[in-house]
Amino acid sequence: MSRLRRDWWGKSSAGVFGGLGLALALAGLVAWLTPGGPAATNKFQLIMWLVSPLWLGVLSLCFLFPSGASAWRWLGGANLLAFAALAACRHFLA
Amino acid sequence: MRSDIIRLYKSVHTWTGILTGLALFIAFYAGALTVFEGPLERWLSTPPREASTPLDKAGELIEKTLAARPDASKEFYLYLEDDDRVRLAWEKRTVRTVPDNAPWTAHLEEDGQLALVQRHPSHMAQFIDSLHRTAGIPGDGEIGEHFMGVVSVLYAVALVSGLIVVLPSLVKDFLALRLGKNLKRFWLDAHNLVGVVSLPFHLVMAMTAVVFAFHDHLYDLEDKLVYGGQLRAIMKASNPLAGLKPDPHPATMVSPRQVLDKVRDLEPGFRPLILHYRDGGTGSAVIRVLGEDPRYLLRGKGFLWMEGRSGEILSTDYFPGRQGSWNTVVSSIFALHFASYGGDTVRWSYFFLGLAGAFLFYSGNLLWLETRRRQEKHHGPAVAQSRASRVMAALTVSISLGCVAGISLSLAAGKILSGKVNDINAWHQGIYYAFFLGAVAWAYIRGAARSAPQLLAAASLATAAIPMSSLVVGDSALAGVDAVAATASLALAWMAHRTAHRGKRGPGDSVWAVAPHETKQH
Numbered sequence: 001m002s003r004l005r006r007d008w009w010g011k012s013s014a015g016v017f018g019g020l021g022l023a024l025a026l027a028g029l030v031a032w033l034t035p036g037g038p039a040a041t042n043k044f045q046l047i048m049w050l051v052s053p054l055w056l057g058v059l060s061l062c063f064l065f066p067s068g069a070s071a072w073r074w075l076g077g078a079n080l081l082a083f084a085a086l087a088a089c090r091h092f093l094a
Numbered sequence: 095m096r097s098d099i100i101r102l103y104k105s106v107h108t109w110t111g112i113l114t115g116l117a118l119f120i121a122f123y124a125g126a127l128t129v130f131e132g133p134l135e136r137w138l139s140t141p142p143r144e145a146s147t148p149l150d151k152a153g154e155l156i157e158k159t160l161a162a163r164p165d166a167s168k169e170f171y172l173y174l175e176d177d178d179r180v181r182l183a184w185e186k187r188t189v190r191t192v193p194d195n196a197p198w199t200a201h202l203e204e205d206g207q208l209a210l211v212q213r214h215p216s217h218m219a220q221f222i223d224s225l226h227r228t229a230g231i232p233g234d235g236e237i238g239e240h241f242m243g244v245v246s247v248l249y250a251v252a253l254v255s256g257l258i259v260v261l262p263s264l265v266k267d268f269l270a271l272r273l274g275k276n277l278k279r280f281w282l283d284a285h286n287l288v289g290v291v292s293l294p295f296h297l298v299m300a301m302t303a304v305v306f307a308f309h310d311h312l313y314d315l316e317d318k319l320v321y322g323g324q325l326r327a328i329m330k331a332s333n334p335l336a337g338l339k340p341d342p343h344p345a346t347m348v349s350p351r352q353v354l355d356k357v358r359d360l361e362p363g364f365r366p367l368i369l370h371y372r373d374g375g376t377g378s379a380v381i382r383v384l385g386e387d388p389r390y391l392l393r394g395k396g397f398l399w400m401e402g403r404s405g406e407i408l409s410t411d412y413f414p415g416r417q418g419s420w421n422t423v424v425s426s427i428f429a430l431h432f433a434s435y436g437g438d439t440v441r442w443s444y445f446f447l448g449l450a451g452a453f454l455f456y457s458g459n460l461l462w463l464e465t466r467r468r469q470e471k472h473h474g475p476a477v478a479q480s481r482a483s484r485v486m487a488a489l490t491v492s493i494s495l496g497c498v499a500g501i502s503l504s505l506a507a508g509k510i511l512s513g514k515v516n517d518i519n520a521w522h523q524g525i526y527y528a529f530f531l532g533a534v535a536w537a538y539i540r541g542a543a544r545s546a547p548q549l550l551a552a553a554s555l556a557t558a559a560i561p562m563s564s565l566v567v568g569d570s571a572l573a574g575v576d577a578v579a580a581t582a583s584l585a586l587a588w589m590a591h592r593t594a595h596r597g598k599r600g601p602g603d604s605v606w607a608v609a610p611h612e613t614k615q616h
Contacts (some may be wrong), residue, residue, distance in 0.1 A: 006102065024315055038446065041411075042420045044321075045420065046423050049305055052302075059251055060253075063106055072335045092615060
């Protein structure tokens with residue numbers, strides 16, 4: 001088993017910023033891909049609420065990454081994918 | 095689970111816990127009290143209470159009030175009392191949403207004459223709510239709320255990390271509460287037990303608090319990233335009142351009795367509490383009927399919007415049982431934070447969960463202190479604790495007890511001073527902060543060991559002042575508040591006694607020892 005590096009700053013920053021970005025993108029995907037689209041009546045409230053558990057979940061678990069660099073790689077990659085998907089939604093589904 | 099993960103998460107838990115524990119103590123203690131904000135508000139409004147008018151005369155009351163005071167038309171409230179009576183009140187607002195804290199009330203005398211009275215109610219109940227949202231950090235509320243938002247983010251991490259740490263031993267140790275010479279073991283068991291049992295409650299609080307603090311920023315980010323700048327338009331489209339055309343011409347409205355009949359026909363299980371009028375008496379008058387329905391999870395009070403002239407129902411988006419799928423989910427989340435479901439049983443449960451939460455944070459700090467205790471050697475010289483430990487101990491007792499005593503004293507003072515001073519709300523805040531900051535200074539100067547029993551005794555006396563103030567004023571309404579306060583006062587007195595005992599006779603190598611002394615052999 002490889003050792004778990006502490007990397008407090010690396011992991012926390014990935015969790016805070018990478019986690020927030022990922023949460024926003026995933027919530028956005030929910031907005032676009034669920035019935036009614038982003039403009040459905042009152043749906044925008046729930047979409048905003050989703051960001052909280054998603055972000056806090058990623059932030060809490062980010063210390064499980066083997067290292068800060070690894071955390072940034074994974075979360076950075078996830079962010080790129082999620083935002084790309086979101087951009088596609090906004091372009092093709094608008 | 096791997097031991098290096100546990101070790102890492104133990105550090106995470108310790109740091110996030112230490113940084114947020116005391117702020118969260120205030121939030122949870124004040125939050126527990128806020129569950130009963132309504133009853134506290136009523137307790138604070140000493141006699142003579144506002145006069146009420148029979149419901150059947152409410153239409154006449156509204157007409158006469160609007161004739162005498164047209165400025166009330168913009169926004170006024172009809173509060174529904176028991177036995178079919180109503181109270182009418184409105185506030186002048188210099189800016190749309192900022193009330194001037196001096197509401198006017200109107201009622202009809204026996205002979206039908208309109209009587210208008212301006213009141214200056216105590217806002218202590220709302221101040222307790224604001225303490226719970228800001229931990230008392232001064233500023234316009236935004237600073238405090240943002241600070242508590244950050245605290246809540248760390249708090250969520252503290253919860254998950256605590257769960258990870260306790261998971262391996264969960265089955266074996268969960269219900270154990272090992273009393274004995276090892277104090278740390280006892281505090282650890284108590285901390286774990288309370289934490290695990292109330293984990294769902296805490297997760298909800300952390301998650302919702304983050305949203306309450308940061309929702310504006312989240313909406314702004316999403317506007318750019320998700321909605322392509324369309325979010326304001328989407329919000330407006332979701333507002334049932336957005337499409338209404340203003341019509342200032344005078345027009346008769348349906349009577350309150352008719353409004354309530356209509357609501358009862360729609361949903362007999364809904365209990366209306368307040369009729370909120372906007373642009374009353376005009377062609378574009380709208381009425382919001384707010385109330386309770388314990389069968390549903392509601393966002394505070396559930397409500398519907400009705401057209402004032404015709405009584406036609408405009409929107410049931412936030413009405414129990416008719417919320418639409420998105421609103422139902424969001425209202426449920428709100429309800430889980432505000433205890434606005436399930437009636438009194440849920441309210442009392444949240445009250446005790448709130449107090450248990452305060453205990454959780456207090457015990458967490460105690461654990462930190464016990465872990466860092468410098469052990470005395472058998473028959474060795476007296477051991478003094480580290481500076482960090484002494485400061486943490488002083489802060490722990492003073493912030494928690496300063497908050498408890500400050501709130502109690504301020505409540506009691508509010509009851510006695512009501513109607514006797516110009517700006518009662520300045521008194522509330524002054525008394526709270528004076529006592530709170532005084533307690534922090536006192537504990538720092540005297541040390542935790544000496545000041546803890548003194549602060550506990552002060553908290554006990556301050557809390558006893560609550561039922562005393564009711565006696566002084568001669569008010570027996572809402573005895574529940576007095577009964578709870580009396581019980582709490584006794585509990586605090588017992589704690590003061592036990593703490594004083596520990597100071598003298600407990601282990602000498604502790605921040606709680608009155609003077610570094612050799613532990614007396616029992």
